[in-house]
Amino acid sequence: MPARKFDGQVLRAARRALDCSQDALGRSEGVDVNQSTIAGWESGGFPQPERLPALARALRQPLDTLFPRDGLPDLADLRADAGYTQRSTGALIGTKSYIPVSNAERGVRRLKEEFVPRLAEAYGVTEAQLLAAQDRSFGISPAAMPAPRTLAEKLTYLLETTFPAGRPTDGQIAAAVNRFAGVEVVSASAVKALRTGTPPPSEVLAGLAAGVVLEGLADFFGVTPLFFQSDEDLERQVVDAIGLLAVRASSEDFALAARGGQDGLDPAMLAKISAIVAEARQQKAGPR
Missing domain, CATH: 1.10.260.40 (lambda repressor-like DNA-binding domains)
Structure with missing residues (x-):
């Protein structure tokens, strides 16, 4: 179909x-x-x-209005949307044969690494979008794909999963972020830089450091700002939270045991927290 x-x-x-x-x-x-x-x-x-x-x-x-799409595109869909026949793709990847593209579209053999940027440019998509389409050609669902780690990968993931058809332009995303911030903090070209993983302008770097750009992106896509934070930042927050918990546990007015039961924490959760606090206390005390 x-x-x-x-x-x-x-x-x-x-x-x-x-x-x-x-x-x-x-x-x-x-x-x-x-x-x-x-x-x-x-x-x-x-x-x-x-x-x-x-x-x-x-x-x-x-x-997308005249011929809407059901679901997300695979490699054959991207090629068709760019107006190319399968037989014309050999010239796009710099070979005499279209077989490499045919094999990838049929889920037989993946594209060689050097073919990816050439096809992405010809199809008018990012390399991340092309690779995601290739995964779909091989029957790999988004849930089975590796979790996006970089900001560019996360933006591409959200665009593909939130807007499978009629995706917003970089200008529309920039306008939404600026409305959220109440001042112009990002341009269409800067959004493109963030989306493709190229270095953004210095003013955007300042906005990223302040968090306003990421908060605006989170508001636009309907996700928590934590989605855009790096694993290292999240790990640091967890460590800080455990450290604070350990400090509070050492004070006399923080009686964890008295907080359990019907009016307090769930017993299983209480046991986990108590174990973490005990380990934190032991580490603080050092070897005996």
Whole structure:
């Protein structure tokens, strides 16, 4: 089943709204079919997926609006969205054969590392998005993928999982972050830098240090700001919290035992906390 929804009646309605004949639509750049083919598509046929972008351009509508997608794209979907046939991909990766791309699309053999940036540029996506699409071609679900670690990986992950179709532009993301901050703290080009992992402008680095940019991104994507913090930052917070707990446990007015039961902490949770506090006390006291 094609990844994008195609409805001949929708195609006919969009064509008629522009007062465009079937013959004229067929002669549009990138469509290149005769009138009878257009008539067949409108009557229940289905065009090759790589022709859908040209049809959307000819009908002056966004691709995701005219032909919405079910789910996230795999490698074949990215190729079709860029308007390429599979046989044309050999030139894109700098080889005489399209077989490497065909194998990757069919989940037979992954792309060589040097092919990834070439295809990503040709398809108009980031390398992270291309690799995620390749994982889907191999049947790997997002839940089975390695957790995103860098800021660029996290932004790509959120864009793919939160906006599978009709993703916001870098400018729209920047505008949302600036509205959250109440002042211009980031530009479209700076968002692109963060998303692709390239060095952002110095003013954005200052905003990252202050936390306002990350807070604005978290607000836009609907996640906690902790999502954007590094593992090292989160680990430091946990260590600090345990240290504070140990300090409080050493004071006379912090009677953990008296806090258990119906009106206090769950007994299992109390036991875990007590064990942590005991270990912290032992480490503080040192070897005997």
